[in-house]
Amino acid sequence: MAQRVYIADVAAHNGKEVTLKAWLYNKRSSGKLWFLLVRDGTGIIQSVVFKGGVSEETFQACDEMTQESSIELTGTVSEDKRSVGGYELQVSDIKVLQVAQEYPISPKEHGTTFLMDHRHLWLRSSRQHAILRVRHEIVRACREFFDGGGFTLVDAPVFTPNACEGTSTLFDTDYFGSTAYLTQSGQLYMEAGAMAFGKVYCFGPTFRAEKSKTRRHLTEFWMIEPEVAYLDLAGDMDLAEEFVEHIVKSVLKNRSKELEALERDPGLLEKVIRPFPRISYDEACEILRKKDHEFKYGGDFGGTDETIISEAFDKPVMVHRYPAEIKAFYMKNDPDDPSKALCVDMLAPEGYGEIIGGGQREDDLAILQEKIRKHDLPMEAFDWYLDLRKYGSVPHSGFGMGIERAVAWICGLAHVRETIPFPRLMHRLRP
Amino acid sequence: MAQRVYIADVAAHNGKEVTLKAWLYNKRSSGKLWFLLVRDGTGIIQSVVFKGGVSEETFQACDEMTQESSIELTGTVSEDKRSVGGYELQVSDIKVLQVAQEYPISPKEHGTTFLMDHRHLWLRSSRQHAILRVRHEIVRACREFFDGGGFTLVDAPVFTPNACEGTSTLFDTDYFGSTAYLTQSGQLYMEAGAMAFGKVYCFGPTFRAEKSKTRRHLTEFWMIEPEVAYLDLAGDMDLAEEFVEHIVKSVLKNRSKELEALERDPGLLEKVIRPFPRISYDEACEILRKKDHEFKYGGDFGGTDETIISEAFDKPVMVHRYPAEIKAFYMKNDPDDPSKALCVDMLAPEGYGEIIGGGQREDDLAILQEKIRKHDLPMEAFDWYLDLRKYGSVPHSGFGMGIERAVAWICGLAHVRETIPFPRLMHRLRP
Numbered sequence: 001m002a003q004r005v006y007i008a009d010v011a012a013h014n015g016k017e018v019t020l021k022a023w024l025y026n027k028r029s030s031g032k033l034w035f036l037l038v039r040d041g042t043g044i045i046q047s048v049v050f051k052g053g054v055s056e057e058t059f060q061a062c063d064e065m066t067q068e069s070s071i072e073l074t075g076t077v078s079e080d081k082r083s084v085g086g087y088e089l090q091v092s093d094i095k096v097l098q099v100a101q102e103y104p105i106s107p108k109e110h111g112t113t114f115l116m117d118h119r120h121l122w123l124r125s126s127r128q129h130a131i132l133r134v135r136h137e138i139v140r141a142c143r144e145f146f147d148g149g150g151f152t153l154v155d156a157p158v159f160t161p162n163a164c165e166g167t168s169t170l171f172d173t174d175y176f177g178s179t180a181y182l183t184q185s186g187q188l189y190m191e192a193g194a195m196a197f198g199k200v201y202c203f204g205p206t207f208r209a210e211k212s213k214t215r216r217h218l219t220e221f222w223m224i225e226p227e228v229a230y231l232d233l234a235g236d237m238d239l240a241e242e243f244v245e246h247i248v249k250s251v252l253k254n255r256s257k258e259l260e261a262l263e264r265d266p267g268l269l270e271k272v273i274r275p276f277p278r279i280s281y282d283e284a285c286e287i288l289r290k291k292d293h294e295f296k297y298g299g300d301f302g303g304t305d306e307t308i309i310s311e312a313f314d315k316p317v318m319v320h321r322y323p324a325e326i327k328a329f330y331m332k333n334d335p336d337d338p339s340k341a342l343c344v345d346m347l348a349p350e351g352y353g354e355i356i357g358g359g360q361r362e363d364d365l366a367i368l369q370e371k372i373r374k375h376d377l378p379m380e381a382f383d384w385y386l387d388l389r390k391y392g393s394v395p396h397s398g399f400g401m402g403i404e405r406a407v408a409w410i411c412g413l414a415h416v417r418e419t420i421p422f423p424r425l426m427h428r429l430r431p
Numbered sequence: 432m433a434q435r436v437y438i439a440d441v442a443a444h445n446g447k448e449v450t451l452k453a454w455l456y457n458k459r460s461s462g463k464l465w466f467l468l469v470r471d472g473t474g475i476i477q478s479v480v481f482k483g484g485v486s487e488e489t490f491q492a493c494d495e496m497t498q499e500s501s502i503e504l505t506g507t508v509s510e511d512k513r514s515v516g517g518y519e520l521q522v523s524d525i526k527v528l529q530v531a532q533e534y535p536i537s538p539k540e541h542g543t544t545f546l547m548d549h550r551h552l553w554l555r556s557s558r559q560h561a562i563l564r565v566r567h568e569i570v571r572a573c574r575e576f577f578d579g580g581g582f583t584l585v586d587a588p589v590f591t592p593n594a595c596e597g598t599s600t601l602f603d604t605d606y607f608g609s610t611a612y613l614t615q616s617g618q619l620y621m622e623a624g625a626m627a628f629g630k631v632y633c634f635g636p637t638f639r640a641e642k643s644k645t646r647r648h649l650t651e652f653w654m655i656e657p658e659v660a661y662l663d664l665a666g667d668m669d670l671a672e673e674f675v676e677h678i679v680k681s682v683l684k685n686r687s688k689e690l691e692a693l694e695r696d697p698g699l700l701e702k703v704i705r706p707f708p709r710i711s712y713d714e715a716c717e718i719l720r721k722k723d724h725e726f727k728y729g730g731d732f733g734g735t736d737e738t739i740i741s742e743a744f745d746k747p748v749m750v751h752r753y754p755a756e757i758k759a760f761y762m763k764n765d766p767d768d769p770s771k772a773l774c775v776d777m778l779a780p781e782g783y784g785e786i787i788g789g790g791q792r793e794d795d796l797a798i799l800q801e802k803i804r805k806h807d808l809p810m811e812a813f814d815w816y817l818d819l820r821k822y823g824s825v826p827h828s829g830f831g832m833g834i835e836r837a838v839a840w841i842c843g844l845a846h847v848r849e850t851i852p853f854p855r856l857m858h859r860l861r862p
Contacts, residue, residue, distance in 0.1 A: 006581065006629065021661040023626075023823045041629025041660065042581060070823035100822045120623035120815045121822060123585075129627070136584040143574065150437065150473060153567040154554075157853040158589075158636050159651055161861045171604045173613065175650075176642070176857055182604065189853060192551035192862075195454075196560070198437065198472025204636060205589050211607070219606075220590055229472065230452040384551045384862035391531040391552060392454045392501035422588040422620060426607055430592040431623075431815035 002074050007043035010077045010087045017076050020045070020089065023124075024069045024100075026107075027062065034062040036091070037084070038073065039124070046080075047073055047089040058094050067106075068124070070097040112417075119422060120431045130258035131418055134251055135407045139203075141250035142224050142403075145243055146201045151226060154193035156186025156202040162381035171209045171219075182207040185400060188330070188385050190227035191361060194396050195388055201226040213426055215415040216303070216353055218404055220424040227398030233342040233360045236397035237318050240346055240356055241276045243401075244316060248272040251410055264412040268350065271314050281322045281340070284309050300326050307351035316355070320344040329371040332362040344399070352409035358399020365389035433505050438474035441508045441518045448507050451476070451520065454555075455500045455531075457538075458493065465493040467522070468515070469504065470555070477511075478504055478520040489525045498537075499555070501528040543848075550853060551862045561689035562849055565682055566838045570634075572681035573655050573834075576674055577632045582657060585624035587617025587633040593812035602640045602650075613638040616831060619761070619816050621658035622792060625827050626819055632657040644857055646846040647734070647784055649835055651855040658829030664773040664791045667828035668749050671777055671787050672707045674832075675747055679703040682841055695843040699781070702745050712753045712771070715740050731757050738782035747786070751775040760806040763793040775830070783840035789830020796820035 002017040010018065022040040029035070034049040051059050065071065075091035105121055115122045122128055147153075159180040163170050171182040186202040193200035203224040210217055226239065248269050251259070259266055279287075288295045293308050295301075300322070301309065310317055321340040324333050331341040343359030362368045368389055372379055407419035417423040422431065433448040441449065453471040460466070465480040482490050496502065506522040536552055546553045553559055578584075590611040594601050602613040617633040624631035634655040641648055657670065679700050682690070690697055710718075718740050719726045726736055731753070741748055752771040755764050762772040774790030793799045799820055803810055838850035848854040853862065 008581065021825070041583075041625075041627060068823040070825045098824045103822055118815075118818075120620075121818060123623060123627035132585065132628075133583060136578075139584055140574070140578055143571070147567075147571055150439065152472075152564060153570055154563065154852045155636075155653065157651060157855055158638075159855050159860060171606075171611075173602045173604045175602075175860055176640075178860065180602075180860055189551075192554060193852065194472075196472060196554035197563075205586075207589070209607075220588060222586065384549075387549075387552060391534055392499040393529045394452070394501045421585045421624065424588055424590050429590060429606055429609065429611055 001072075007038075007040045007045045007085070009042075010045060010085075010089075013077045014079055014087065015077065017074065017092070018089075019072055019074045020047075021072050022070075024065050024067060024071060026067065027065065029062070034059070036062065036065075036073075038071065038089075044084055044126075045087060045089055046083045047075060047091050049091045049094070054091060054093060058091075061094060061096050064099060065096065066100045067103040068100040070100070071095065072097065116417065116423070116428060117431070123421065126261060128418065130255075130261040131407065131411050131413070132421060133258050134255050134262075134411050135403070135419060137251050137255045138247055138403060138406055138410065139222075141247045142203065142243075142401075144250070145246045146199075146224075146226060149199070151199040151201050152193070152197040154190065154197065154200040154202055155204060156183060156189040156225070158183050158204070158207075162378065169209050171207050184208055185223065186225050187227065187398065187400065190225055190398055191385070191388055191396060194227040194229040194398070195392065195394070198230075199226070199228045211426060214303070215417075216405060216408075218416055218420065218423055218425060221416075221420070222403040223400050224403065225398060225400040227396065229394050229396045231360075231397040232395055233320065233344065233397060236358055236360060236399060237278060237320065237344055240318065240344070240358065240399050241274050241316070244276075244346065244356070244406075245272060245274050247406065248410065259411075262411050262413075264410075268314075269410065272316065272349075276316050276318055276346070277313050278318045278320060280320055284319045287312050298323050298325070301345075303353060306347050306353045310347040310349055310351060310353075314349060316346050316348055318344050318346050320359075327359075329375040329377060330361050330368070332360045333367075342397075346399075348405070348409040350409070350412075353405065355405045355409060356399050356401045358397065360395065360397040363389060363393045363395055365393065432503075438469075438471045438476045438516070440473075441476060441516075441520075444508045445510055445518070446508065448505065448523070449520075450503055450505045451478075452503050453501075455496050455498055455502060457498065458496065460493070465490070467493065467496075467504075469502065469520075475515055475557075476518060476520055477514045478506060478522050480522045480525070485522060485524060489522075492525060492527050495530060496527065497531045498534040499531040501531070502526065503528065547848065547854070547859060548862070554852065557692060559849065561686075561692040562838065562842050562844065563852060564689050565686050565693075565842050566834070566850060568682050568686045569678055569834060569837055569841065570653075572678045573634065573674075573832075575681075576677045577630075577655075577657060580630070582630040582632050583624070583628040585621065585628065585631040585633055586635060587614060587620040587656070589614050589635070589638075593809065600640050602638050615639055616654065617656050618658065618829065618831065621656055621829055622816070622819055622827065625658040625660040625829070626823065626825070629661075630657070630659045642857060645734070646848075647836060647839075649847055649851065649854055649856060652847075652851070653834040654831050655834065656829060656831040658827065660825050660827045662791075662828040663826055664751065664775065664828060667789055667791065667830060668709060668751065668775055671749065671775070671789065671830055672705050672747070675707075675777065675787070675837075676703060676705050678837065679841065690842075693842050693844075695841075699745075700841065703747065703780075707747050707749055707777070708744050709749045709751060711751055715750045718743050729754050729756070732776075734784060737778050737784045741778040741780055741782060741784075745780060747777050747779055749775050749777050751790075758790075760802040760808065761792050761799070763791045764798075773828075777830075779836070779840040781840070781843075784836065786836045786840060787830050787832045789828065791826065791828040794820060794824045794826055796824065 022038040026037040032051040072095040324341040346356035404419040453469040457468040463482040755772040777787035835850040
């Protein structure tokens with residue numbers, strides 16, 4: 001056997017004999033020639049088999065090979081600008097490991113349910129490849145941003161003892177006789193982390209038992225949540241826009257081929273540079289009013305509202321200072337207008353909706369206790385959280401970004417279900 | 432206010448006036464002087480307050496400041512080799528944000544239960560800081576290794592539809608009327624990923640409802656699991672040792688101060704260089720026999736057995752080819768001795784036990800179906816998994832490493848409960 005190489009690396013072996021370990025992606029014949037399109041997970045290469053260049057059995061094997069058959073090919077790499085990837089393999093030998101059974105996913109159109117039922121195979125297609133490679137790059141860039149910025153990773157627990165904000169959208173499990181809830185956010189734990197390490201983040205799966213079937217909801221999704229001590233809302237917005245700019249730049253730099261495969265216009269993403277527009281909730285309402293869009297002042301924005309607001313800008317827009325009443329108990333009120341919360345939502349362009357939510361946290365013990373009472377929440381559940389306001393309370397802020405929505409936006413996907421390898425939806429728990 | 436800097440960065444501001452935003456860690460007075468030891472999460476610095484150098488109120492404030500009070504200090508950085516970190520702050524002004532209530536964790540000894548109950552505050556102590564910063568470095572190095580090695584991140588789902596290997600140690604939850612189980616391993620999903628991407632890994636929390644109270648068990652722990660197509664057991668062991676060497680080297684390089692704080696002898700870790708010893712199960716049994724240690728051939732190793740085996744080596748040892756009978760259904764049998772499985776466990780030195788388990792997977796459809804029947808498992812639950820053996824099956828291997836056990840070993844900790852920010856144990860679900 002010649003040196004085994006991955007298809008992604010063939011350029012370094014131009015003119016040399018190599019062995020590829022791969023699967024058959026597609027094939028066509030023209031009499032004395034077989035053109036085998038093979039994939040090995042790192043790329044696709046056209047492999048040319050001449051009738052005279054290989055043994056009779058090998059040439060015959062090409063005829064019998066089905067889509068997704070596993071094969072080892074030996075041959076010489078040669079540059080060919082017309083070929084996918086710019087290189088071809090002139091095949092001298094093929095070893096067939098397995099002739100695959102008839103592959104259920106053919107180039108013809110399949111329905112979404114069928115494809116989702118075959119997700120474990122669908123992952124092999126070029127489009128899903130491109131999406132998940134962009135997802136990987138986003139995850140990598142997220143961690144790179146915080147690791148390089150002096151943040152400490154503080155993994156938040158999945159099992160939590162209390163249903164802090166009502167149980168209606170929480171999954172629970174029997175925990176040796178008591179009940180544990182699956183986390184919806186690591187924020188409260190990150191606040192403890194920020195008081196210990198100054199700047200922290202967590203990044204893991206979170207869960208929401210929402211009976212929602214929209215294109216923006218998964219029951220299991222990944223969230224990255226930074227939290228910083230001695231940071232106010234303005235600083236939080238600085239951090240959020242620097243973070244998002246970094247992610248988009250990383251994808252543009254390292255996954256341009258995948259964006260192309262997804263027919264995603266990079267020009268739209270190249271506009272995502274700081275500073276991002278910052279508008280207040282009141283200003284956002286004014287945008288809706290000017291568009292004659294029906295909206296009740298004081299309420300939260302729905303999907304359509306968000307789309308209209310975001311369409312007024314060509315980069316992500318940060319909407320801050322929502323009415324305190326519709327926001328979570330832990331948010332700090334604006335001292336200049338206590339009816340507003342020092343919070344921020346970042347809306348992606350092109351109608352992709354909220355990708356980031358965050359803000360400054362209430363740091364005064366008495367006010368926080370009052371808010372917990374007002375929200376009718378069980379005070380004893382927050383014993384440890386209130387400790388953070390007793391022992392050196394400081395202004396602090398943070399935010400959370402849902403990875404799948406960011407992937408959907410950056411890849412330009414209509415539905416989040418393709419943004420995660422094995423999506424979990426209300427009616428989808430397998431494979 | 433002077434320029435705000437983090438304590439970790441003061442060296443770059445030697446001789447300059449800066450502002451620190453911090454908490455009081457400790458203090459002592461000598462009449463006209465206050466020595467304030469302050470921390471900001473990135474480091475600790477001694478801050479010197481002269482009675483004549485600050486206002487009367489500021490000097491008085493030092494007297495009233497309690498441990499963990501939040502304070503902003505302005506002063507001049509000056510090099511001082513005797514000081515912790517090598518620098519001091521000559522204080523000109525202090526702003527007290529909050530005088531903390533009496534801090535529950537004092538320098539005196541506390542019991543483990545008390546400290547675990549106050550985990551949200553305990554994280555502020557130097558020792559916990561050091562451990563979690565080593566943990567962060569291990570996580571970073573793990574991802575760096577695979578990201579840099581051409582692996583694609585394929586996040587495995589937490590919610591799984593079937594109890595593939597019995598329900599006794601699985602947590603479950605109501606999933607819109609059906610039952611979802613919380614993952615114990617992403618391996619089966621990684622096998623699907625490897626057939627799509629060639630080389631993949633997942634890294635996330637996994638769950639085990641074990642009624643176990645040993646020092647090596649958590650109910651929620653993080654696991655990293657690579658899986659590679661066209662890889663056999665020998666290649667899997669190559670990958671595992673390269674991976675572990677990389678992690679240990681990264682910690683030695685980037686977290687030497689933390690290891691020192693933990694009084695961990697770096698000499699022991701410096702020995703962790705490839706190649707690691709590889710012994711068969713039979714050879715491991717021979718070690719036990721020579722030590723006159725009672726052990727029944729054919730069974731799995733217990734904690735004490737593992738300790739005795741690992742003590743025969745000064746680096747991690749890889750034990751391969753256990754009896755197939757005691758191993759999972761998906762393991763491939765050794766063609767040279769079908770009573771053995773092509774599996775490997777890596778045992779950490781110094782009695783820290785198994786940190787890695789993995790091996791080559793059964794890739795033959797008929798044999799795999801037979802194994803599922805023999806293990807009395809529900810065939811229909813494996814429909815999708817069996818597909819991987821129908822459509823281009825190839826030899827493939829992988830492994831899983833539990834992060835917390837790796838942290839315990841590298842930090843030299845007796846118990847895994849300090850290796851994760853918010854540990855979950857049978858009797859521990861809070862804070």
